[in-house]
Every structure is written in C-alpha cells, then in structure tokens.
Amino acid sequence: MAIVKIPPRQGSAQAGDQVTLRDRADVTAFLAGHGIEYERWTPEHPVAADAPADAVLAAYGREIETLKARGGYATADVIDVKPDTPNLEMMLAKFSREHWHDEDEVRFIIEGRGLFHVHPPSGQVFAIEVEAGDLIRVPRGTHHWFDLCGDRRIRAIRLFQDMAGWTPHYTESGVDKGFEPLCFGPAYVARG
C-alpha cells in the first residue's frame, strides 16, 4: 500500500502538522485530486518477484492491456535496480532533481520501494512512497522527483507512449533540496 506524506506548510497562516495517509481510499482520492492515478494490481496467476521479465509481464497482462488502451501506451518493460547496479548513483541523480516529462510516468512496483515527490501548481509538495503491488500514473508535465529508499531496490513495470518522450526536463527550481528523501516503510511502521 502506498503512503502519502503531506509536509506542514512553512511560514504560512495554515501551518500545521505533517499529514500522513495510509488508507487506500484516502490515498486514491488525494492523488486523484492531483490528477495522479493510483491502483493496486494483483497478478492473474502467482508470479515470483524475481521471475523473468516476460513472466512478470504475462502475469499482469490483463492490467497492462487495459491501461495501454486507456492511456495510449505502446510498450511495457521491466526495470531492475539493485544496490550493485552499475552507475547507480549517476542514474538516480538524473531523477532526484525536480523535473517533468513529455510522457506520463507509469510504474507498477513488483519489488522494493521508492519515493516520489510531487510539486503541484498549487504549491504544496507531497510525497508518495510506493511498494510492491502499487500502480502509479503521474501525468506528463507534472513536476516531480524520485528517490530510492535505503534498501536501494526497485523492480517495476514501466509503460511508455514513446520512450523518447521520457527524457527529463529540469525545472532547476531547487525546491527538491528542501525535502529529505526519507522513506517511511515497514521499519517506520514497526517503530511506531
């Protein structure tokens, strides 16, 4: 289940505590209010998280085809990121600064976790921590950035309209520097 964190407003009359959403209906409704689609997917048949990419794509074939038809996505692939992935830090640095794409960012998480920060036009940045079973669709043009969690692990299905459209455009706003890429995750829940 994804977790949404809405940090307190800084220096505003509406200053308050951080809000955390963990309830599926709350998370779905909040994200929908920002044009972000959130779903939980289940495979048509059981598939191991480390199964070959073809097997994973086949297991989620029905969900993928439905989303392809709805969003005009042409291709789906599987991306694997591990702590020993070559040039990992360089790869992560490309996406941990505020940017947008000419393409929707569509991810279904198979294994591991990740943290999206979204900077909506209304101004208040919020964070979405995704984990296995979460489908997230961030519309093209949305200002956002992405970090891995401490375990440096994510395996995800990606859907593309056109891979060329997925080049990041940087805002260079520096907004991302004001936010720690700290995941909540299971450890946080256990401590709480």
Ligand SMILES: [Fe+2]
């Ligand atoms: Fe992105």
